[in-house]
Amino acid sequence: MQLKDVSVLITGGGSGLGAATARAMAAKGAKVAVIDMNKDGAEAVAKEIGGLALVGDVSEEAPVREAIAKAEAAHGTVRVLVNCAGIGNAGKTVGKNGAYSLADYTRVIKVNLIGTFNCIRLVAERMQGAPTIGEERGVIINTASVAAYDGQIGQAAYSSSKGGIVGMTLPVARDLASLNIRVMTIAPGLFLTPLLKGLPQEAQDSLGKQVPHPARLGDPSEYGALAVHIVENPMLNGEVIRLDGAIRMAPR
Numbered sequence: 651m652q653l654k655d656v657s658v659l660i661t662g663g664g665s666g667l668g669a670a671t672a673r674a675m676a677a678k679g680a681k682v683a684v685i686d687m688n689k690d691g692a693e694a695v696a697k698e699i700g701g702l703a704l705v706g707d708v709s710e711e712a713p714v715r716e717a718i719a720k721a722e723a724a725h726g727t728v729r730v731l732v733n734c735a736g737i738g739n740a741g742k743t744v745g746k747n748g749a750y751s752l753a754d755y756t757r758v759i760k761v762n763l764i765g766t767f768n769c770i771r772l773v774a775e776r777m778q779g780a781p782t783i784g785e786e787r788g789v790i791i792n793t794a795s796v797a798a799y800d801g802q803i804g805q806a807a808y809s810s811s812k813g814g815i816v817g818m819t820l821p822v823a824r825d826l827a828s829l830n831i832r833v834m835t836i837a838p839g840l841f842l843t844p845l846l847k848g849l850p851q852e853a854q855d856s857l858g859k860q861v862p863h864p865a866r867l868g869d870p871s872e873y874g875a876l877a878v879h880i881v882e883n884p885m886l887n888g889e890v891i892r893l894d895g896a897i898r899m900a901p902r
Contacts, residue, residue: 654679657725661708661735664691666843667873668734674874681725685717708735708765714772727780731773732791736762740804755807762811778829787830789881794837800899816890823888832887834880839894841868861895
């Protein structure tokens with residue numbers, strides 16, 4: 651599918667990987683709507699790319715339905731969904747203060763995993779009624795993490811949520827194949843997102859040196875470039891691509 655004049659919805663589009671993807675797809679001529687809990691971030695990105703800013707919680711049905719309706723009113727039926735919204739919360743299963751908070755674990759699962767599936771199901775429901783473009787109706791791209799495979803100490807909640815996204819990729823792709831909708835997942839390694847930008851430069855450099863090659867943190871634009879390629883390459887379906895410079899995370 652070519653992106654020119656295609657309606658795109660990007661969750662977590664107010665910063666980091668989502669914002670970079672919004673820029674990359676807008677540069678290809680796509681009509682981009684970004685949804686984020688951070689209203690200022692969403693508006694800044696939308697203003698930069700000439701897109702639409704939306705605010706909402708991806709793990710709840712009503713705000714996602716509302717966001718889809720607004721995106722479609724502005725740009726037409728959503729043909730590309732990129733799920734970048736997510737949160738992290740580190741903590742050992744049992745630590746100095748006792749057992750890990752079940753509420754914290756549930757929150758990470760709800761936003762990262764349930765939020766991703768919520769957006770998939772509601773956007774795919776809309777895609778199914780649209781005419782095909784060539785041989786497909788739409789493309790869905792999810793964001794997992796290398797933590798799905800190499801979860802470190804204190805990442806039980808985050809790794810569980812990202813492992814769930816990896817696990818749903820093939821069955822959801824099979825579910826939606828009859829509707830001519832492709833489903834892919836990207837599993838990024840260490841990227842220079844707002845979370846890592848808050849670290850001292852020395853810490854950033856140290857993390858970058860853990861990557862075999864290139865020995866640096868990933869740039870969000872590299873995620874955006876892969877997302878664009880996935881949309882444009884019709885044989886990519888039902889797979890998870892590690893985008894990580896060959897890193898394999900150590901326990902700490």
